[in-house]
Amino acid sequence: MxxxxxxxxxxxxxxxxxxxxxxxxxxxxxxxxxxxxxxxxxxxxxxxxxxxxxxxxxxxxxxxxxxxxxxxxxxxxxxxxxxxxxxxxxxxxxxxxxxxxxxxxxxxxxxxxxxxxxxxxxxxxxxxxxxxxxxxxxxxxxxxxxxxxxxxxxxxxxxxxxxxxxxxxxxxxxxxxxxxxxxxxxxxxxxELRGYTSRKSPAPPPKPNVLLIVMDTTRADHFSSYGYRKPTTPHIDKLAKEGRLFTNAIAPSSWTIPSHASLFTGVYSSKHGMGYLNSYLSEDLPTLAEILSKNGYRSLSIYNNPFAGEMVGLSRGFDKAIGVDLDHRTSLTIERLFQRLVYNDVGSNARETVDAASNWIATTAKTGLPYFAFVHFNDPHTPYRAREPYFTEFKKDINLNQVDLSKVAQVNAHRRSFHKYLNGEVQLSSADFEYLKALYDSEIRSVDEQIGRLMDSLKEKGFLKNTLVIVTADHGEYIGEHQWMSHQFLYNTVLRIPMVFWYPEQIPPGIETRYVSLVDILPTVLSVAGLKDQIPVHTQGMNLLPEGSQGINLVSLTGPRTVFSEWWSWVPADTDQSSPNKSKALLKFTKEAAKDIATKAIFDGDWKFIWLSNGKHELYNLANDPEEQRNLIEAEPEKAQELQAKLEQWLGSFQQARVTSGSGKKEFKDMLKSLGYVQ
Known part of the structure; x- marks a missing residue:
């Protein structure tokens, strides 16, 4: 040479x-x-x-x-x-x-x-x-x-x-x-921060801090505090024991955009139109962050799903919005590589999210301003990744000889892989689904560990004093239930979400069994902050605090409560939602398809009515059939008509959403495809 x-x-x-x-x-x-x-x-x-x-x-x-x-x-x-x-x-x-x-x-x-x-x-x-x-x-x-x-x-x-x-x-x-x-x-x-502080100095008495933690794609029945057999949420369980646990919290929709829009605006999907008519939040709807920021709060949004952030207008009103590994980098490359190798954090940003949130809260606390921090975790989302040592523990009761790992890998390779099950290309056994659930549970447990780390860090530094902490989710997840995977349609598997309020010495511990919704977060937080007069008149949620009570003591709600959920699918109008392989046509996102299938659910006492625009309605008695296996639409026609009338009356009681100028963005449709909602 x-x-x-x-x-x-x-x-x-x-x-x-x-x-x-x-x-x-x-x-x-x-x-x-x-x-x-x-x-x-x-x-x-x-x-x-x-x-x-x-x-x-x-x-x-x-x-x-x-x-x-x-x-x-x-x-x-x-x-x-x-x-x-x-x-x-x-x-x-x-x-x-x-x-x-x-x-x-x-x-x-x-x-x-x-x-x-x-x-x-x-x-x-x-x-x-x-x-x-x-x-x-x-x-x-x-x-x-x-x-x-x-x-x-x-x-x-x-x-x-x-x-x-x-x-x-x-x-x-x-x-x-x-x-x-x-x-x-x-x-x-x-x-710049000093100038900011002088502009926002709050008037006495000091307002409480608000820490709002949202776990994406997390169903309540996989929390140990909700009776799950596996110890998936020991840190959240502690918060639930010391605070208020809501056993019937219902998501306003089955996917990220409309649920988060309802969380931040206090209105249902038919009112804000996000995720079907509009891809960007209307300026006509003030957000929780906007209201708090105008009243002396310093606010942070740290999110791990683009559908909870700037791309769809849900960062509006926040003083700082950070999309971890989406729009912003929050750690050194060398640290990221180390964490992924040592902690097996491939596809997980939970640790970085906690570090960034903790640092921001520490900086804000030094200013003397109250803070509102929205902290979003996306880890339980597909594809599910084994988080150790939890996955090894959770799969112990599974007969691995009955699991077809090649099929599991086919439907869990990336965000769009679950379509292979939905369109019938891959058939999964009950053991296969149990294996997927063990993966899913390990991700929940991993996020719970990071939530515990965040709470311990803030408590040690004294930054949790006078702080309302809310832990909830935007929607749940199907893992084989109703022959579904991911999160579509409106069965309770994707609608029943966790919700915990923790505010020591202010909210007494207890369990609330009445229906509540994410639309209740905005009026409740504003009430806790002493800003009841700032609650928008169009708000469709309710203040979970008793009117006229002294302080902010949360007491058990009484009387009937009706809540709603809505979903606009991307399937033809003749698709039967209750049949196996129902989503062969879950292929393209168009406004025409979204209009073809509108799905709405009303929860009223023991009953749940699901209305579909194709006329194939469903009715369930949740007291006798919590798994929604027996459709009573033909056996109980009068009850179905009664609930449909209530639903129509509710829809007619407010001005529904209209198309706004932010709709139809190509990047929005591309992101839907990249996250697996469409093919």
């Missing part, structure tokens, strides 16, 4: 010289990359996360990683391309001795930047199911940039004295300049 000639004297250096060069080149590269990443995160998220300790940690982590990587590279190259040739053998690569450190930096720095930028492209710009030719084009462009940078560093960046006894000024000078620059940026951020 002919050597690449750049000079002479390079290959004859001993291993010690190479290790020293690799060490110093790695430290230099690590410091530079740590500075770049922490500065990026400062502008991307804010000083509450990328503060000075974060900057120091980033510098130390990357300097250490660079040192290890540089020495490993030195060993690798010294024993391959840069090995000392045998007698009469031509060297593979020969370079001038004064270019040694430049050579190592020209490899380490471009490679580090390629990994960091590549990870950002794959995580944020092109998430898993939206990757296409553009993804590879930008990765190739990043690779080309890295190569050009490497060549430029080698040719024009002299580092021959880096690491010598008299050249400490290079890394020291860099660190001093970096610290000064970081301090200037943080100073500017804090100055």
């Amino acid at each position: 002919m050597p690449t000639q750049f000079g002479s004297g390079f290959v004859n250096m001993d291993m010690k010289t190479h290790l020293r060069a690799g060490l110093w080149s790695g430290i230099f590269t690590g410091l530079l990359v740590g500075f770049i990443e922490s500065t990026f995160l400062l502008f991307n998220t804010g000083s509450f996360l990328a503060n000075f300790p974060f900057f120091i940690r980033a510098s130390l982590l990357y300097a250490l990683a660079g040192a290890v990587g540089g020495m490993a590279l030195a060993v690798l190259l010294k024993n391959s391309l840069l090995r000392t040739p045998s007698q009469g053998e031509e060297p593979i690569l020969s370079l001038p001795a004064d270019k040694l450190k430049s050579f190592y930096v020209s490899i380490l720095l471009p490679f580090s930047l390629f990994v960091g930028i590549g990870a950002y492209l794959l995580d944020i710009v092109f998430p898993l199911l939206s990757r296409n030719f553009s993804t590879f084009f930008y990765l190739a462009l990043t690779g080309l940039f890295s190569i050009i940078l490497g060549v430029g560093l080698f040719k024009f960046f002299p580092l021959s004295k880096l690491g010598s006894e008299r050249s400490w000024f290079i890394p020291v000078s860099f660190m001093v300049l970096a610290v000064v620059y970081q301090g200037m940026l943080l100073g500017a951020e804090r100055g």
Whole structure:
């Protein structure tokens, strides 16, 4: 092999010289990359996360990683391309001795930047199911940039004295300049925060903080506090024991957008139109965050599902909105890789979510302002991933010999895989579904652990004083029930959600059995905050606090309560929802299809009536048939007519949603496809 000639004297250096060069080149590269990443995160998220300790940690982590990587590279190259040739053998690569450190930096720095930028492209710009030719084009462009940078560093960046006894000024000078620059940026951020605080100083008495935790795709009957046989939620169970547990909380819809819109506006889907008529929240509907922010609260939305954030207008009113690994990066690349390898957090952002929320609350608490933090976890969503050690524990009672792991893998490979079961391509046994449930349960348990970590952290720092904590979900999940997977239609498997209120010394512990809904959150929170007069007149939820009570003591509700749920499907009007393989036509999202199948449910006492626009209505007595296995639509026609009349009366009591200018966005439809709602 002919050597690449750049000079002479390079290959004859001993291993010690190479290790020293690799060490110093790695430290230099690590410091530079740590500075770049922490500065990026400062502008991307804010000083509450990328503060000075974060900057120091980033510098130390990357300097250490660079040192290890540089020495490993030195060993690798010294024993391959840069090995000392045998007698009469031509060297593979020969370079001038004064270019040694430049050579190592020209490899380490471009490679580090390629990994960091590549990870950002794959995580944020092109998430898993939206990757296409553009993804590879930008990765190739990043690779080309890295190569050009490497060549430029080698040719024009002299580092021959880096690491010598008299050249400490290079890394020291860099660190001093970096610290000064970081301090200037943080100073500017804090100055902005002080101005913000002066504009929002709340009037006495101090208002309570509000921590609203939402677990995506989480059904109540898989919580141990709701009687589930597996210990899936020990930390939430503790909150439920000390607070108020609602056993009949009903989601206003069976999927993310309409349920979150109802949560933030206090109105049902027919009123806000989100998720079927509109892909963006109407400006006519004030949100909980808007009302609280106008009344002295500092507010945060940290979400892990794009359908709970900025893309659909649900971040409106929040002072800070962060889409973890969706719109924003909230941790260093090196930390992310470590967490995914050590904690098996592939596809999970729960740990980063808790870290970011905890830091933001700590920063806000120092301002003296009350906070409203919306913290959203998406982990229980498909595809289900084994979270250890919980999965090993939860699968113990499953006969693994009866599980067809190949079929399980086919329906659980990615977000759209469940369609293979719905369209009849893959048939699953009861053992297969039990295996999927064990995976699902392990994700719930993993999120519960992170919620416990968040609560412990805030409690230890004193940031839970005078704080209302609400834990709930946007909807549940089918795992074989009614021959469904994922979350469609309006059976209780996807509508019955957990709801826990925790406010020590203010809300007495207890269990509430009457129907409540996510639309009740807005009026209840505003009442707790002393803002009853700010509850919008169009609100369709109810204040779960007794009128005229002293303080904010929550007492057991009495009397009948009727709640509603709605879903607009993407299937033809002649589809039978109660038949197996019902969703072969769950293929395209169009407004025409959405109008063809409108599904609405009314809960009234022991009865539940499901109205379908195709006329195939269903009726269930939940007291006798909680699993909704016996459709009584023909056996109880009078009860069906009574409930349909109530439903129609309710729908006629308010102005229903109309199409707004934010509707029909291509990115909205593309996101529906990427998340598996349509094919």
